[in-house]
Amino acid sequence: MKFIKDHVMFILPLVAILLGIEFFLVFDRMTASYEQRLREGYSMLVVSNKPITLQELQSINKNIGQSTKIEKDEILKEISFGQKPEDIKEIISTLPNFYTIKLAKYLDTSELNKLQKDLSANKKIKRVESFGNSYSSNYKLFSFIKFILKVFIVFMSVVSLFLVIKQMEVWGYVHKERMQVMEIFGAPVMLRSGVLFKVAIVDAFIATSIIVSLFLYFRYQLAEIIELDILVNNSQLLFQPIDAFILLLCAIIIVVISVYMVVFSSREKEA
Amino acid sequence: MANIIKATDLTLAYNRGKNEIIKNANFSVRKGEFVFITGPSGSGKSTLLKSFYGHLKPAGGSMVVGGLELAGVSTSKLQELRTHMGMVFQDYKLINEWTVAKNVVLPLMIAGYSLDVQQTQAQRLLRHVKLTEYGNKHPFELSGGEQQRVGIARALAKNPMLILADEPTGNLDEYSSNVIWDLMENACGQLETTVVVVTHRIPTIFSLPYRHFIIENKGVYEVH
Numbered sequence: 001m002k003f004i005k006d007h008v009m010f011i012l013p014l015v016a017i018l019l020g021i022e023f024f025l026v027f028d029r030m031t032a033s034y035e036q037r038l039r040e041g042y043s044m045l046v047v048s049n050k051p052i053t054l055q056e057l058q059s060i061n062k063n064i065g066q067s068t069k070i071e072k073d074e075i076l077k078e079i080s081f082g083q084k085p086e087d088i089k090e091i092i093s094t095l096p097n098f099y100t101i102k103l104a105k106y107l108d109t110s111e112l113n114k115l116q117k118d119l120s121a122n123k124k125i126k127r128v129e130s131f132g133n134s135y136s137s138n139y140k141l142f143s144f145i146k147f148i149l150k151v152f153i154v155f156m157s158v159v160s161l162f163l164v165i166k167q168m169e170v171w172g173y174v175h176k177e178r179m180q181v182m183e184i185f186g187a188p189v190m191l192r193s194g195v196l197f198k199v200a201i202v203d204a205f206i207a208t209s210i211i212v213s214l215f216l217y218f219r220y221q222l223a224e225i226i227e228l229d230i231l232v233n234n235s236q237l238l239f240q241p242i243d244a245f246i247l248l249l250c251a252i253i254i255v256v257i258s259v260y261m262v263v264f265s266s267r268e269k270e271a
Numbered sequence: 272m273a274n275i276i277k278a279t280d281l282t283l284a285y286n287r288g289k290n291e292i293i294k295n296a297n298f299s300v301r302k303g304e305f306v307f308i309t310g311p312s313g314s315g316k317s318t319l320l321k322s323f324y325g326h327l328k329p330a331g332g333s334m335v336v337g338g339l340e341l342a343g344v345s346t347s348k349l350q351e352l353r354t355h356m357g358m359v360f361q362d363y364k365l366i367n368e369w370t371v372a373k374n375v376v377l378p379l380m381i382a383g384y385s386l387d388v389q390q391t392q393a394q395r396l397l398r399h400v401k402l403t404e405y406g407n408k409h410p411f412e413l414s415g416g417e418q419q420r421v422g423i424a425r426a427l428a429k430n431p432m433l434i435l436a437d438e439p440t441g442n443l444d445e446y447s448s449n450v451i452w453d454l455m456e457n458a459c460g461q462l463e464t465t466v467v468v469v470t471h472r473i474p475t476i477f478s479l480p481y482r483h484f485i486i487e488n489k490g491v492y493e494v495h
Contacts, residue, residue, distance in 0.1 A: 177364075177366070178366045178368070178369075180364075181364050181365075181366055181377070182377065182381065184324065184326075184353065184358055184364070185353060185354070185358065185377055185378050185381055186349075186350040186351065186352070186353030186354040186356075186378075186381055187350070187381045188347075188350055191380075191381060
């Protein structure tokens with residue numbers, strides 16, 4: 001019973017840390033995906049007197065990823081009903097060129113303003129229209145939620161790390177005498193702390209398995225059960241195979257550091 | 272005969288040199304000798320013994336054990352030296368969660384001997400200390416005298432060049448003490464191991480020739 005209790009007391013805080021790390025990864029992916037959608041959904045309308053190529057636009061500002069010319073015929077289709085063909089021709093000849101611009105990467109408001117300013121400053125360009133306000137406010141709200149979550153995750157991880165170290169100290173106390181006797185007889189660190197390493201690494205595997213199972217459940221079962229569109233459509237963001245590797249690596253690093261702290265604290269000391 | 276231990280102007284101190292226990296001591300122990308170190312309580316007997324296995328490094332002077340200078344010795348070299356030593360303690364320092372047999376072969380385990388060799392040696396050593404039937408028991412199931420015999424068997428496991436014993440009979444009755452002294456004499460007399468024993472009192476029944484050092488006023492002196 002005590003054996004199980006000792007392990008649970010170690011596994012639980014480790015699970016809390018790994019949970020924090022996995023949430024961090026999930027939110028990072030969610031943010032990246034959201035940024036991508038914002039970037040793809042964002043467009044800027046550029047009106048120029050003369051035709052302008054993508055290379056020319058990119059030389060003005062390198063954050064422009066794509067430009068698409070809006071054909072004048074398409075624009076006129078909507079407004080030229082009942083007009084004579086010669087009038088339409090005249091209108092076409094006087095119409096400026098319209099381009100929609102997509103971004104190469106996600107830009108914050110100041111970068112967007114700079115892009116708009118750069119474009120407006122060009123002699124070829126007559127007018128620039130953008131939709132920066134809703135873009136910015138949505139993203140700011142999302143960033144704020146992400147920041148709050150990160151603070152919470154860091155706080156939870158720090159508290160859990162202290163609990164892991166505390167439990168390790170308990171183990172260290174239990175094994176202290178044995179490790180000291182082995183040290184007196186010349187045993188190297190790895191041999192005298194072998195038991196601690198074995199137990200801690202097994203617990204790291206258990207804690208990782210718990211988190212992996214939990215997030216696999218979120219990805220394949222829970223998302224569909226609760227029928228939340230955002231989860232169903234983005235379930236691949238909830239868990240990816242690389243996460244298992246990252247979590248296991250983090251768990252092993254945490255337990256190895258904790259074991260070393262215990263081992264070095266239990267070394268024979270000169271008074 | 273070659274020196275196993277040689278102290279030259281040796282100073283031992285605690286609290287980073289502030290609290291001197293031994294000062295400018297000069298002595299040596301030759302191979303195969305049996306040595307008693309006595310002195311009043313708190314005189315520094317155990318401290319001196321600890322310095323032989325590098326638990327306390329010299330604060331001044333030199334301490335050479337088995338040809339290795341212990342002042343500023345590296346951890347790996349100290350570990351290597353300790354594998355050639357056997358230690359016996361007043362409180363036995365046995366590992367209670369291990370069986371007696373496993374305790375006895377600890378030095379062999381550290382040296383990386385195979386399990387077969389360890390088992391064979393455990394039987395031989397337990398026969399030597401007359402505890403053949405106790406191999407599968409745990410130390411806490413044994414009496415004080417029996418535990419100390421396990422401690423001696425462990426100290427002898429790897430045929431060490433040097434056995435260091437700190438008050439080995441301090442917790443034992445007279446009968447058990449005599450058994451322990453017999454085993455110690457045997458280790459030195461028949462196995463030709465150098466033995467250094469820290470004790471309050473030299474046993475009255477002791478057949479081997481021995482040297483006697485006394486610690487007084489921070490000095491180590493030989494009694495002739």
